[in-house]
Amino acid sequence: xxxxxxxxxxxxxxxxxxxxxxxxxxxxxxxxxxxxxxxxxxxxxxxxxxxxxxxxxxxxxxxxxxxxxxxxxxxxxxxxxxxxxxxxxxxxxxxxxxxxxxxxxxxxxxxxxxxxxxxxxxxxxxxxxxxxxxxxxxxxxxxxxxxxxxxxxxxxxxxxxxxxxxxxxxxxxxxxxxxxxxxxxxxxxxxxxxxxxxxxxxxxxxxxxxxxxxxxxxxxxxxxxxxxxxxxxxxxxxxxxxxxxxxxxxxxxxxxxxxxxxxxxxxxxxxxxxxxxxxxxxxxxxxxxxxxxxxxxxxxxxxxxxxxxxxxxxxxxxxxxxxxxxxxxxxxxxxxxxxxxxxxxxxxxxxxxxxxxxxxxxxxxxxxxxxxxxxxxxxxxxxxxxxxxxxxxxxxxxxxxxxxxxxxxxxxxxxxxxxxxxxxxxxxxxx
Amino acid sequence: xxxxxxxxxxxxxxxxxxxxxxxxxxxxxxxxxxxxxxxxxxxxxxxxxxxxxxxxxxxxxxxxxxxxxxxxxxxxxxxxxxxxxxxxxxxxxxxxxxxxxxxxxxxxxxxxxxxxxxxxxxxxxxxxxxxxxxxxxxxxxxxxxxxxxxxxxxxxxxxxxxxxxxxxxxxxxxxxxxxxxxxxxxxxxxxxxxxxxxxxxxxxxxxxxxxxxxxxxxxxxxxxxxxxxxxxxxxxxxxxxxxxxxxxxxxxxxxxxxxxxxxxxxxxxxxxxxxxxxxxxxxxxxxxxxxxxxxxxxxxxxxxxxxxx
Numbered sequence: 001x002x003x004x005x006x007x008x009x010x011x012x013x014x015x016x017x018x019x020x021x022x023x024x025x026x027x028x029x030x031x032x033x034x035x036x037x038x039x040x041x042x043x044x045x046x047x048x049x050x051x052x053x054x055x056x057x058x059x060x061x062x063x064x065x066x067x068x069x070x071x072x073x074x075x076x077x078x079x080x081x082x083x084x085x086x087x088x089x090x091x092x093x094x095x096x097x098x099x100x101x102x103x104x105x106x107x108x109x110x111x112x113x114x115x116x117x118x119x120x121x122x123x124x125x126x127x128x129x130x131x132x133x134x135x136x137x138x139x140x141x142x143x144x145x146x147x148x149x150x151x152x153x154x155x156x157x158x159x160x161x162x163x164x165x166x167x168x169x170x171x172x173x174x175x176x177x178x179x180x181x182x183x184x185x186x187x188x189x190x191x192x193x194x195x196x197x198x199x200x201x202x203x204x205x206x207x208x209x210x211x212x213x214x215x216x217x218x219x220x221x222x223x224x225x226x227x228x229x230x231x232x233x234x235x236x237x238x239x240x241x242x243x244x245x246x247x248x249x250x251x252x253x254x255x256x257x258x259x260x261x262x263x264x265x266x267x268x269x270x271x272x273x274x275x276x277x278x279x280x281x282x283x284x285x286x287x288x289x290x291x292x293x294x295x296x297x298x299x300x301x302x303x304x305x306x307x308x309x310x311x312x313x314x315x316x317x318x319x320x321x322x323x324x325x326x327x328x329x330x331x332x333x334x335x336x337x338x339x340x341x342x343x344x345x346x347x348x349x350x351x352x353x354x355x356x357x358x359x360x361x362x363x364x365x366x367x368x369x370x371x372x373x374x375x376x377x378x379x380x381x382x383x384x385x386x387x388x389x390x391x392x393x394x395x396x397x398x399x400x401x402x403x404x405x406x407x408x409x410x411x412x413x414x415x416x417x418x419x420x421x422x423x424x425x426x427x428x429x430x431x
Numbered sequence: 432x433x434x435x436x437x438x439x440x441x442x443x444x445x446x447x448x449x450x451x452x453x454x455x456x457x458x459x460x461x462x463x464x465x466x467x468x469x470x471x472x473x474x475x476x477x478x479x480x481x482x483x484x485x486x487x488x489x490x491x492x493x494x495x496x497x498x499x500x501x502x503x504x505x506x507x508x509x510x511x512x513x514x515x516x517x518x519x520x521x522x523x524x525x526x527x528x529x530x531x532x533x534x535x536x537x538x539x540x541x542x543x544x545x546x547x548x549x550x551x552x553x554x555x556x557x558x559x560x561x562x563x564x565x566x567x568x569x570x571x572x573x574x575x576x577x578x579x580x581x582x583x584x585x586x587x588x589x590x591x592x593x594x595x596x597x598x599x600x601x602x603x604x605x606x607x608x609x610x611x612x613x614x615x616x617x618x619x620x621x622x623x624x625x626x627x628x629x630x631x632x633x634x635x636x637x638x639x640x641x642x643x644x645x646x647x648x649x650x651x652x653x654x655x656x657x658x659x660x661x662x663x664x665x666x667x668x669x670x671x672x673x674x675x676x677x678x679x680x681x682x683x684x685x686x687x688x689x690x691x692x693x694x695x696x697x698x699x700x701x702x703x704x705x706x707x708x709x710x711x712x713x714x715x716x717x718x719x720x721x722x723x724x725x726x727x728x729x730x731x732x733x734x735x736x737x738x739x740x
Contacts, residue, residue, distance in 0.1 A: 142662055143622075143662050144665055145666050172622050175621045176621055176665075
């Protein structure tokens with residue numbers, strides 16, 4: 001657990017300020033008073049003032065990150081994560097806003113459930129926006145009360161974890177959500193083509209004797225969803241895309257400037273199927289990490305802007321759920337705390353993406369998709385600020401994990417770029 | 432007399448015929464309010480009412496209209512007929528036709544069944560509702576009600592709320608209103624709205640308050656609760672909260688609007704009791720106008736046309 005300090009008067013001094021909204025970059029200072037940005041400029045004098053001064057020399061000062069795809073397991077599996085423990089994991093990764101998926105127990109499929117998440121989150125140190133389920137009980141049959149759920153704070157709708165297999169139901173969901181102007185986020189994997197696969201279908205899966213999940217399962221359903229959303233002009237968000245075919249499809253459909261968006265998770269940018277050579281269950285994830293070629297296509301996709309944002313799909317599981325055979329282990333991995341070090345290393349350091357562009361994928365882009373305020377560096381705004389060292393090399397270890405669970409394949413990996421401070425909801429956190 | 436031989440739908444129905452039916456309806460309404468309530472204008476005419484689908488008010492309304500006009504009418508309902516024994520529509524109808532009839536009123540769950548009937552019989556066919564296609568007599572009685580209330584239909588602003596996509600009442604009303612020069616906005620959940628609004632010449636909105644603030648009259652449609660299980664609406668609660676003519680919504684309006692419903696109503700779902708029973712509601716006028724309109728339709732289609740009213 002980390003603890004926050006007051007932001008009554010904090011002066012961030014001499015940082016490299018990157019504002020992904022106005023697209024301005026400059027060296028300067030930001031003054032925060034009572035949790036709000038009160039001044040931003042090249043130099044703010046602290047003479048005679050009782051500011052808490054934070055030396056940001058060599059550090060980047062930018063918007064707090066926003067993760068539109070996390071699983072906080074509350075209600076139902078508080079042994080894996082709670083809204084509170086998840087908030088600290090988020091802060092640990094520089095995230096000041098997250099959107100929580102609905103596949104808890106019970107499933108978040110009614111206005112009352114949404115209300116529960118909203119009220120339980122109100123005092124936590126980050127903003128939590130619940131995503132409601134598309135179908136009652138995530139059964140893919142009956143629509144949830146989306147209009148009433150939105151009024152209670154639902155930010156979008158997703159049956160994530162379970163694909164919406166019925167195309168007519170998907171069409172109706174996209175149609176219904178049009179009234180709300182929010183995206184439907186489908187976990188696109190055709191359940192029949194997925195064929196109970198536990199890892200990417202490849203020579204590695206053949207060698208390991210593990211059942212393969214073909215990227216066609218994702219591509220077929222993504223194609224269907226894109227066709228539907230395109231014809232209905234509905235908002236569609238593609239979750240955790242993993243396959244090169246999906247990137248190709250995005251290329252085809254995004255040209256028309258329709259409200260179609262896509263996210264990629266850090267692990268799909270970092271790992272490939274060959275990394276599962278020792279049955280490491282922490283690499284068991286849905287959709288699976290795929291081939292070298294898929295990874296390359298995803299990196300190109302996010303660099304070119306076809307893929308809009310990075311989302312961790314933070315999925316905590318207990319040791320018991322992971323310390324078992326590959327077939328029996330649960331799907332998913334945590335990802336908040338390691339996110340920046342991973343994507344900065346892969347995209348900026350190894351693949352030549354600009355840091356500014358990466359920041360957009362973690363801040364303004366997800367906020368725009370979710371209809372959240374994206375202009376965070378205006379005077380008077382509630383301070384949501386992440387300060388990181390873009391060059392620090394570090395090894396990700398258990399001690400860096402603030403989540404209740406520690407199912408991360410990044411443990412022991414060399415990462416580049418590390419979040420140092422976060423300001424969120426009137427509090428200043430040092431990591 | 433009318434140009435048309437049958438009344439199948441309003442989409443292609445001549446506007447002159449439509450106006451004539453509406454205007455004549457008022458004369459029959461006057462007659463209905465006299466002591467005798469009768470005008471024996473169809474003496475000797477035989478009309479068969481074929482109801483292949485359940486109906487209460489439409490069936491009674493037609494029967495009554497026929498009786499008031501002095502016609503001989505016979506009723507036929509699918510549940511007690513040889514249709515149950517597997518007889519086809521064609522055979523059923525031709526058997527009835529061979530008994531010499533002058534007109535047939537048909538209600539059937541299949542779109543196009545009224546039109547089909549015109550191939551099998553010589554008399555006039557009146558569509559009393561064919562699936563999700565049309566319900567022209569309902570629309571005509573609604574036009575009569577609107578004209579009675581406002582004096583004219585041209586320029587009227589009418590909102591229709593509910594399942595526009597599957598409703599034969601909505602379709603026929605849209606055709607009638609557009610023909611007569613009214614402005615139409617339809618409102619409902621996006622899953623129950625048609626995608627061809629532009630072609631129909633109507634506007635679409637999801638915001639009921641907007642419609643109510645704009646319109647002179649609103650027609651609430653019956654929401655079929657089985658739609659809930661087809662993924663089109665999530666619950667009665669959400670429908671009522673977002674698309675119901677609630678007392679709260681109506682009482683907040685700055686002007687009076689006329690409230691209509693073709694019945695049967697789901698009180699507490701698409702319309703609150705306090706709204707349905709309020710002074711602004713003309714739902715029971717619609718019922719009486721239904722008899723008058725159907726008398727007008729039957730008279731103009733089956734009558735000799737030489738009797739002055």
